[in-house]
Amino acid sequence: MSDVPKSHPRYLSLTLRDRIVSGVEQGITSIHGLIAHGRGEAFDYLIEEKTQPFALAAIRAAASMLCLAEHPVISVNGNVAALVPEHLIELGQLLKAPLEINIFHTEAGRERKIQDYLLKHGASEVLMPTTEAQLSYIDSNRRFVHPDGILKADVVFVPLEDGDRCEALRKMGKEVVTVDLNPMSRTAKQASVTIVDNVVRALPLLCKEIKVISVDSVTQTIITQYSNEAVLQEALQHISRGVDG
Ligand code: ATP
Numbered sequence: 001m002s003d004v005p006k007s008h009p010r011y012l013s014l015t016l017r018d019r020i021v022s023g024v025e026q027g028i029t030s031i032h033g034l035i036a037h038g039r040g041e042a043f044d045y046l047i048e049e050k051t052q053p054f055a056l057a058a059i060r061a062a063a064s065m066l067c068l069a070e071h072p073v074i075s076v077n078g079n080v081a082a083l084v085p086e087h088l089i090e091l092g093q094l095l096k097a098p099l100e101i102n103i104f105h106t107e108a109g110r111e112r113k114i115q116d117y118l119l120k121h122g123a124s125e126v127l128m129p130t131t132e133a134q135l136s137y138i139d140s141n142r143r144f145v146h147p148d149g150i151l152k153a154d155v156v157f158v159p160l161e162d163g164d165r166c167e168a169l170r171k172m173g174k175e176v177v178t179v180d181l182n183p184m185s186r187t188a189k190q191a192s193v194t195i196v197d198n199v200v201r202a203l204p205l206l207c208k209e210i211k212v213i214s215v216d217s218v219t220q221t222i223i224t225q226y227s228n229e230a231v232l233q234e235a236l237q238h239i240s241r242g243v244d245g
Pocket residue numbers: 036037038039040041043083160161162163164179180181182185186187188197198199200
């Protein structure tokens with residue numbers, strides 16, 4: 001870790017950079033993940049690095065959708081594994097859902113390294129992609145999935161998703177819950193529920209919400225009344241108000 005004093009005005013942001021860099025050094029995060037993180041930082045700046053009301057509304061809908069799911073699965077890539085391993089595991093335990101590794105860049109052994117990293121942090125079940133099960137509508141390496149995981153899932157939680165796979169999952173009839181700081185990304189637009197927030201703030205809040213939610217008719221109503229389009233519009237309006245000064 002670099003020697004950032006706690007008094008530094010950008011301490012938190014610099015700590016997150018350290019986590020991602022450490023992920024790359026440990027071989028769990030792709031070097032390309034640094035670029036994705038940088039794009040996230042820029043959008044985080046535009047929402048004042050705070051969880052805004054549009055994110056809270058999405059977190060509420062996400063909690064309802066995940067609690068009502070019959071077979072929820074949590075898809076993990078190298079960035080989220082480096083940033084929030086404990087909360088991914090907590091979410092899996094709360095939902096009784098497996099974690100499944102799914103990455104775009106397959107540098108040698110990285111999938112196995114992410115799996116080991118999560119197991120070391122206390123995960124009980126971490127599924128790996130297989131060649132037996134493939135998603136339709138997608139050509140990249142991310143089409144390979146586990147037959148008892150993403151292939152079977154009715155709701156997939158995929159923070160920091162790539163637009164191609166989000167589209168493929170939706171075409172296959174699955175609901176997608178994502179966390180993406182960019183409200184204009186293809187993922188943000190195509191997901192069923194998009195939490196426009198930093199994954200390091202959104203995941204603890206999502207876990208908290210799931211702990212207090214009681215699954216009843218209200219839960220279904222929250223989903224029915226939720227509009228992802230409206231939430232993305234609110235995020236964009238918030239950003240433009242800031243840019244206009
Ligand atoms: P898409 O494929 O959906 O159009 P993209 O190609 O622009 O998106 P990707 O590299 O596929 O981007 O995905 C990374 C996404 O994750 C970016 O939209 C980025 O803003 C977002 N992101 C990066 N770091 C974080 C973070 N810590 N929390 C939430 N979102 C993040």
